[in-house]
Amino acid sequence: MRAVKSLLAGVALAASLAGVAQAQDKTKVGFIFVGPVGDGGWTYEHNQGRLAVEEEFGDQVETIYQESVPEGADAERAITQMALSGADLIFTTSFGYMDATIAVAEKFPDVKFEHATGYKTAPNVSVYSARFYEGRAVQGHIAGKMTKSNIVGYIASFPIPEVIRGINSAYIHAKKVNPDVQFKIIWAYTWFDPAKEADAAKALIEQGADVILQHTDSTAPQAAAQEAGNIITFGQASDMADYAPMPRVSSIIDNWGPYYIERTKAVMDGTWESASTWAGIGAGMVGIGEITDAVPADVKAEAEALRDALASGEYHAFTGPLNKQDGSPWLAEGETADDGTLAGMNFYVEGIEGEIPSS
CATH class of the missing domain: 3.40.50.2300 (Response regulator)
Incomplete structure (x- = not known):
């Protein structure tokens, strides 16, 4: 009996050690x-x-x-x-x-x-x-084409280069297709706070924005836009397709x-x-969510062509001529921004009103 017990104990110990080894592996x-x-x-x-x-x-x-x-x-x-x-x-x-x-x-x-x-x-x-700024370019194109008030609202999170790049890229491409477009920017100082994000969306709508872009993480701006009616939004980081076909007409998807x-x-x-x-888009790390039928067919085709040009490298989202906000030259005709400048971007492009907060 003692031998049997010893054998069973040995088997149990071996099984235990095997389990430990498997966990360690x-x-x-x-x-x-x-x-x-x-x-x-x-x-x-x-x-x-x-x-x-x-x-x-x-x-x-x-x-x-x-x-x-x-x-x-x-x-x-x-x-x-x-x-x-x-x-x-x-x-x-x-x-x-x-x-x-x-x-x-x-x-x-x-x-x-x-x-x-x-x-x-x-x-x-x-x-x-x-x-992400490549996706913002596509959003800016759609926003510039679809706004009726010529006011696009932007819910910004924190004044860091990533967010500033996104604002600039969206504005550049909205302005290209709509010279009368204006951007109104609210800094929410949060990545995720549904109440703050909803308040920011409502404030922008009250200021006349009929398109809302966001660099915050919740679906609260989508819900606020849906409640207001006749407002266009874009999914941020995820598809947010629950709000399609309106107000969410497309999205940036982080893959x-x-x-x-x-x-x-x-x-x-x-x-x-x-x-x-x-x-970016070409490598598949940035996806462009389905552009819904709420977007006119010609605008959808243009946005998809822009997406494809960005993906292939045929086009760069920051291509001159571009000036900085103060009117000083930044990029000459046909010149593209280098990654170092983009990575540390701390200025608005010409045409955007307001100042970037210092912190």
């Missing part, structure tokens, strides 16, 4: 999210990328996430806890996580970090972003899944290296 991938996974926009799409990693690798990976992590000191604590939990790779998915990511990475040199939309790298920190799969695989096979990635 899994690559643990963490995600820090600035909003809730159900926001319908930015965080929703990053979480779709996380789910794509699970689907691709199955029981070879374990993914974990923390949602609604504020930017700042709270982020550093959350990233540290994730590193301590044994994560091999951590994606930090908001601009305001940049310094926190760098600080934690210094303490955990064996963990790989990927920071979205930032610019600071380290031997174990990569950065990645999408050329993170392929990148997350690629970088996870690199950690798994030992080929991961620090890199900077900035991809």
Whole structure:
């Protein structure tokens, strides 16, 4: 009997050790999210990328996430806890996580970090972003063609280059097709706050805007526009197709899944290296959601042609002649903006009214 018990105990121990080994063999991938996974926009799409990693690798990976992590000191604590939990790779998915990511990475040199939309790298920190401004160009074209009041409202989040690029790109392409167009901009100072976003949309509508663009993450502006009636909106980061065919007439879709799969695989096979990635429509990181039948057929065709030209590289969203807001020359006829200028953009183009907030 004692021999049988010893045998059974040995089998149990072996099974337990095998389970531990299997768990240790899994690559643990963490995600820090600035909003809730159900926001319908930015965080929703990053979480779709996380789910794509699970689907691709199955029981070879374990993914974990923390949602609604504020930017700042709270982020550093959350990233540290994730590193301590044994994560091999951590994606930090908001601009305001940049310094926190760098600080934690210094303490955990064996963990790989990927920071979205930032610019600071380290031997174990990569950065990645999408050329959202290409999608803004398509939106601006549609907005300029469809506005009847000639007033386009823009809900801006924070005065960082990513957002300023988006405003400029949308304005340039609206102005190209409608010389009378004006942009009214409200800075919401949030990525995700449905109440603030709804208030901003309502304020812009009261100022005469009949088209609303947003660089915030919730569907609240869509709902406010739907309630007001005869207002056009665009999905931000995610398709937001629940509001199609009106007010949402198209969208910018952030497609993170392929990148997350690629970088996870690199950690798994030992080929991961620090890199900077900035991809757009052509690479599939930026998608243009279906342009609905609320958009006239000729405008839809023009917008799709613009999308395709941006994707192929035939056309650049920032092509001269363009001046800065103060009238000083920026790009000469046919000249295109370099990535360094775009990455640090801190000025409006000529024709946009108002000042960029200092913080």
